[in-house]
Amino acid sequence: MTNKFLIRKSSGEKQDFSVEKLHTSLRLAGASDEMISDIITEVKKDLPEGISTRGIFKKAFRILRSRKHSLAARYSLKNAIMQLGPTGYPFEKYVGEIFRKQGFQVKVGVIVQGKCVSHEIDVIATGNHANIMVECKYHNMPGKVCNVQVPLYIHSRFEDIRRRIHESGSQEFNSFEGWVITNTRFSEDAARYGKCVGLHLVGWDYPHQGSLKDLVENAALFPVTALTGLNKKQKQTLIDHNIVLCSDISLNPDLLALTGIGANSMSGVMREVKELCP
Numbered sequence: 001m002t003n004k005f006l007i008r009k010s011s012g013e014k015q016d017f018s019v020e021k022l023h024t025s026l027r028l029a030g031a032s033d034e035m036i037s038d039i040i041t042e043v044k045k046d047l048p049e050g051i052s053t054r055g056i057f058k059k060a061f062r063i064l065r066s067r068k069h070s071l072a073a074r075y076s077l078k079n080a081i082m083q084l085g086p087t088g089y090p091f092e093k094y095v096g097e098i099f100r101k102q103g104f105q106v107k108v109g110v111i112v113q114g115k116c117v118s119h120e121i122d123v124i125a126t127g128n129h130a131n132i133m134v135e136c137k138y139h140n141m142p143g144k145v146c147n148v149q150v151p152l153y154i155h156s157r158f159e160d161i162r163r164r165i166h167e168s169g170s171q172e173f174n175s176f177e178g179w180v181i182t183n184t185r186f187s188e189d190a191a192r193y194g195k196c197v198g199l200h201l202v203g204w205d206y207p208h209q210g211s212l213k214d215l216v217e218n219a220a221l222f223p224v225t226a227l228t229g230l231n232k233k234q235k236q237t238l239i240d241h242n243i244v245l246c247s248d249i250s251l252n253p254d255l256l257a258l259t260g261i262g263a264n265s266m267s268g269v270m271r272e273v274k275e276l277c278p
Helices: 019-028 033-044 054-069 069-075 077-082 089-101 149-168 188-199 212-219 232-240 247-253 251-260 263-276
Strands: 006-008 014-016 105-113 119-126 130-137 175-181 200-202
Touching: 014 149, 019 033, 019 054, 019 212, 033 105, 033 200, 054 069, 054 077, 054 251, 069 077, 069 105, 077 212, 089 105, 089 130, 089 188, 089 212, 105 149, 119 149, 149 188, 232 251, 247 263, 251 263
Parallel strands: 130 175, 175 200
Antiparallel strands: 006 014, 105 119, 119 130
């Protein structure tokens, strides 16, 4: 197979199959060169023309999972974050934990008064000589893009808060950074507008340094939805109990009992957790 083999992206657009991209994603997951070579050879077998990128991901994931569960968990990180839904609250809590890991004091779902109206801010992070207000835009389907209307709307909310603070002389959040964090992508216009007005945008792979993927991997903050030893219902049970991080289970293995998992399966899941959260 050559790199000219056509595959279909989640947006419906067709593009050339890239062995290099598959190689990179497997390497970033922690697979060895020998394992990567074996997986790519296996993935390339009998691929139908026009297969979706998701189809290729599933095939690579199954092979990787058969080799080592924790590597498959790392490989499926983007998909795991999309499974935090269906509502956006688990994602907001998850984003809050990313800031907490960096030494910030964090509040989730805070009502802040603006000059004109009050606003519910998804995450407020204070500390490290900064005050940060974050609006989270969560999507549970691939291919979704945050267009320019998103930062336009959010910027106007932050400006309303700034006007109230300025006119009242309040010392609470007397200066703050406005952030928008999404688990998918921003359109070019959205990214351009964010830069123009000083709104800090963080997407799955945006900006080049400091993307959501970077933040998660650098802090080893893997969501419980990444665990390959749990089924969908068991993962949702943990989320329903406000358990969104693998590190929570690492610190308190008894939390797995909430899922009703058997003793043998539990030992395998704990092994996976320890490998993800050393």
